Amino acid sequence: MLEISNLSIRYGSKEGGVRALEGVNLRIEDGSIFGIVGESGSGKSTLAMALMRLLPKSGSVEGGQVLLDGQDILSMPDREFRKLRGSKLSLVFQGAMNTLNPLMRIDIQVAEPLVLHGMSEKDAALQKAHETLELVGLDASTWRKYPHELSGGMKQRTVIASAIITQPKVLIADEPSTALDVITQVQIMNLLRSLQRRLYMTVIFISHDFPLVSEMSDRIAIMYGGKLCETGRNDQIMHRPMHPYTVGLINSVASIGNKRKLSAIPGDPVDMRNPPSGCRFRPRCSGATEKCASYGYAVTNVESEHDVYCTLYGN
Template sequence: MSAPVLDVKNLKVYYFTSRGTVKAVDGVSFNVAEREVLGIAGESGCGKSTLGYALLRLVPPPGRIVDGKIILDGVDITSLPEDEVRKIRWSKISMVFQGALNVLNPVIRVGDQIAEVLMYHKGLTKKEALDIAAQYLKLVGLAPDVLRRYPHELSGGMKQRVVIAMALILKPRLVIADEPTTALDVVVQAQIMNLLKQLKEQEKISMIFITHDLSLIAEIADKVAVMYAGKIVELGPSDAIFERPMHPYTQGLIRSIPSLRQRKTLTWIPGAPPDLRNPPPGCRFHPRCPFAMDVCRREEPPLVEVEPGHYVACWLYAKK
């Protein structure tokens, strides 16, 4: 098998606030293969966006990467100087940010905003850049006249397509899409999901698709990582995760998907995720887990391989 495009090892990203240290990403390891889509799921505040920022070396202060490796195409980017990172950001790894509809500058025409990226990174002329911008608008299903429009003249769905085009335009190896459909209504959400699925087939890119909504992950991901309170609690091929979820948290998330469980009562996991300044000892899920045992309150469960490629961090499956 070829080397993964991205290999993340024991990544820790903390925010050092005046009220304590928020351990937002706390020892996370996974990889993404060529043309693979990894879905990252978990409730609000579990560290999904922080993980995305870290992969681009864009963690905002007071946050920083405190440990681990992020190996992109064989190069550990955690130790690169910022000017080297700037060369690979957007060209090798890019991100559609959560709430990205607001990242477009309202007073600059869409075409000029896209062209600027190409002129800066590729040294193209304005005319060359606008030609490529038009091709990418077509790729994301927009007409060339969108180039001349201002962002406020576009619908939410059109803006999201523009932002996706910008993330793809330098042909990165890996695109991170952070909740790319959350701000959109259901119909437009379905259209953007179809666009992403089509891009997955057509373009030779790997993708990390971040969402709190496991049903969206079921549509697009080859592999799934379930995060809880800064940690990956289950990781495996999509089929395995949806057909044989093992971690009680994953099981709870799946039970709460309406479309997959139409005939059963919808259940949600009671309680709320912990404060990441002071997470519970042992298994961080234990205060909400119906299966919690003594060991769960004392010791952190290791992530063990329960079947090929399927990992789970839970004392129900690990040997003491």
């Protein structure tokens, strides 16, 4: 179980910076696919990097706690966390397939995390890399190839193999299919789903693509401007959406068919350097009232497992 409580992340100084994540609370059950959706700049990658303790120097945790099986992963010493990263928690970075080393055979790259974590000798690591590449659908004819010899889908499979070779309990996949054509995208989604079941992993699936997240996930969190809007089971979010932004997303998908854009909601994304007071969705919300300008993001539990952050609910 991964429990994120009141997590806030800032980039830059207190005076001139951006609070990219504010007061985020999530409970992610073992062995499920948890989808996180939000438009560009909503803080999805910031959350992923914070969970991996890989925020850039300009980023800092302002507050909050992340418990993985009861262990506080943000405050544990670096050495202890490094052991855990890879073995328990692993990340497919946004755009990772473009950062494969062009000069290194893919099987050697996939084996690297095992060697780095001191889990295996080189030969055993290479053997394990071959098994893992096979598991992600890359047969022996590809193992000794270099990244430029592979298609986009094959590169993404390689990246996924590197992330799962250490058999992590939790795999975070940040926009794992964004740069791929639609057919390859479906194949990568099917692969992630089958790996999740076979290896009984928890997958945190991050995307700006709402239909894709709804197809993939058991539970869904919707983010806007670094804050949560709504969290719930897939059926709750899709059939009983409560937050005006979620409703807008569902309507925009219905109205644009398969074009898969979130931009059909009128108005501009939040200026994170100068966010509106109260609810960050306020300038784009047709249901906004005076209360919304001073809304402190109190959460309302509308039904079991279904939480919403909006003044329309609760007292």
